[in-house]
Amino acid sequence: MKWGQYVLGALIIAAIVHFAAIIAVPRVLMNVAMQRFGEDGDNVWHLAERITVASQKIVRSSPDFAYSACVYDLSNGPVVIAAAPWDEYWSLSLYGDNTDNFFVIDDREAHHGAEITLIKRGTPHPDGASMIVESPSTRGIALMRRLAPTASTYSAAADVAREDVCAAVVQPAN
C-alpha cells in the first residue's frame, strides 16, 4: 500500500511534466527562432541570405523564397510593418510566440504592397492607422516570403526587401 503513494506521486509528476513540456516546446522553439532572426535587434527587418545548406536557420526553409523576418516587440507600443510589392507571389505573415499564424496577407489582396499597425490584443487602437492587427502575444515574428527560386530573382527580391519597414511607432510626448 505504501508503494502505491509513490507510484501515484510519480504518475502525477509525469503528467504535469508531460503537459508542461508539450506546451513549452512551441514557445521554446519560437524563442530560438526569435534569437536567430533578431540578431539585429527587435522591430527591424532581417533579410535572410538565400536559403542554402549553410544559411538555413530553421527547419524546412524553402530555397525558393527570399525570406525577411522581423522580431516584433509591442512592450513599448504599436509597431508599423510595411511590405514593398514584388512581381511574383509574396506574403506577409505574423506569428505569435506560441507559433500560431494569426495573420497573413499576400499580393492577391495587396497588389501594391501592405502596411499594417500591429498592437497587443486588448490595448487601445491608435488614431489614424489604416489597417490594425492585434497580436495575441507581446513578441512574435513577422515573416515576408517572396517567390525567388533563382539567384538572380533572389537578388532582385533582396533589393525590394530593403524597402520593407518594421519600426516602433513613435509615441507622442506627454
Add this chain to the structure above:
Amino acid sequence: MLRRILAWTAAVIAGVVLGLCSAWAVLKFGGSSFTEHYGHWVFSRAAGSTGADPYTRAIIAREGLLALSAREAVYFSLYTDEHDRPLSESCVYELNGRPLDARWWSVTLYADDNYLARNTDSAHSIDATRAGNDAAWVARISPVRGDTTNWLSSREARRGFVIMLRVYNPQRDFHPSEAALPVLTTVSCAGDTP
C-alpha cells in the same frame, strides 16, 4: 525517515523522466494522430492554425516552424515509397506530377533532421516556375543527376529523407486526393538484384 525521502526522490525522478520521455515520444511519433493520408502523402490542415491543440502545435513547431495557415498554403510530406519503405539515398525514384489547382507549388528534399540535405549541388527543390503547372511533369530523386531535367539530389541525405510538397494559394477547387498529388515510383535501389 531516510527511506521515505529516498523513495520520494526516486518517485520524483521517475515522474520527470516518464513525463519527458512520453512528451518526446508524442513529438516523435504522434504526428499521425491528427494527419490525413492521401496515398503515401501525409497532410496536416492544422499547420499554422490558431485553432491547433497543444499537441498539434508542438509537433508542427518541431517539424515545420512558421508554417502558413491552410488558407494560404498547404503542405504535404512523403516519408515512404510505394512499398512503405522509408525513402533512402541508396534508391532512385521518379516523381510524376500533374497540374495542381493552385497558383504555385514546389517539391523540396529535406534530410531526416528536417533541414536541407548537405548537398553542394543546389538541387534541393523543383517548383512550378521551372517544371510548369499547365502540363504533367516528372522529376528524378537520386544521388546523381543523370539525364533528367528536374532533379532532386539525395546525395548527402545519409540517414533517409523526406519530400515536402508546398501548394500555395490553393484554389477552391483544390481538394487533396491521391489522384491529384504527385506519384512516387521506385526505379531502383542499390543492392537490388537486376
